Amino acid sequence: MHSKSYCGEMSAYSIDDVATLTGVSKHALRYYEREGLLAEVPKAPNGHRRYSEDDLGWVRFLQLLRATGMPIREMKAFVDLTHAGEHTIADRVEVLAHYREALVTRMAADREHLERLNAKLDYYRGVLAAADAVPEDITGYVRTDRART
């Protein structure tokens, strides 16, 4: 990470820095910018992007929105609200609250999926344990896979 100081104390990041720091690929960073999620990132005289600390923070916020399941289209709308000024805060709250809801719902679903997965694993492990206990099939009884729920 070169992080050459650009203007005295100010730190500026290259696209590679941002990619490394956030885990968002360089391609994706440019894509986000094209799509208007990132506003105009200032360029150095040689044309290279120089991300500010704020830009970095904004990328991380975009990551958060993505992680909540927000599609790119909605993110764009949200960004536009943000640029439109303070009077859109109520709208922004509404959007975020909506995705919060959805996230909470998915989390509950995931807990249930985890339980079902655990049940399935327990079943399989039971079968394995039984097979270990009686390695040769003395009984002639063939257990069928009935744990399909």
Added chain:
Amino acid sequence: MHSKSYCGEMSAYSIDDVATLTGVSKHALRYYEREGLLAEVPKAPNGHRRYSEDDLGWVRFLQLLRATGMPIREMKAFVDLTHAGEHTIADRVEVLAHYREALVTRMAADREHLERLNAKLDYYRGVLAAADAVPEDITGYVRTDRART
């Protein structure tokens, strides 16, 4: 749901029944079958699929696998293991355990995302509350959006 008995006591489901009961679209059900996730669903004399109770359970299991984040390709591999017999149970456990791990990881990430989202919402609500308290901008101080983390 017609659920005409087909053979005495046996219940059989039409594709529409299964779609309704599971929430998997009819198109997707045929797609799954094509991809070998569902094995040969028996057909009535008129060519219509007649899903058994077991098939229904299997569809629900496929849903679970999808919900854990397993891609179709992996699901196919898992199904093949299942068809290969009891001796693949250890392998199946390995696969399921892997996706269990991933699920648990995602759940932890989601908890963090939820917290960050809540923080953002709290920040915005604070701004709204402040604006409510001082509807006219007496101070001349313009608050900037600094909650980008």
Added chain:
DNA sequence: GGTTGACTTCGAGCGCGCTCGAACTCCTAG
């Protein structure tokens, strides 16, 4: 001067998981 390497723009392409629609077969009701 030539090579390397990190960046730029641009538009095309891809992997995934369906989704759709055309053309067909059946069966049933009017």
Added chain:
DNA sequence: CTAGGAGTTCGAGCGCGCTCGAAGTCAACC
């Protein structure tokens, strides 16, 4: 006899979110 409705097969198409690669620019180094 005709019309409607539910199913079938098949291959093409789509929406999403990147991802890639060609062709170019610029700066540094040997």
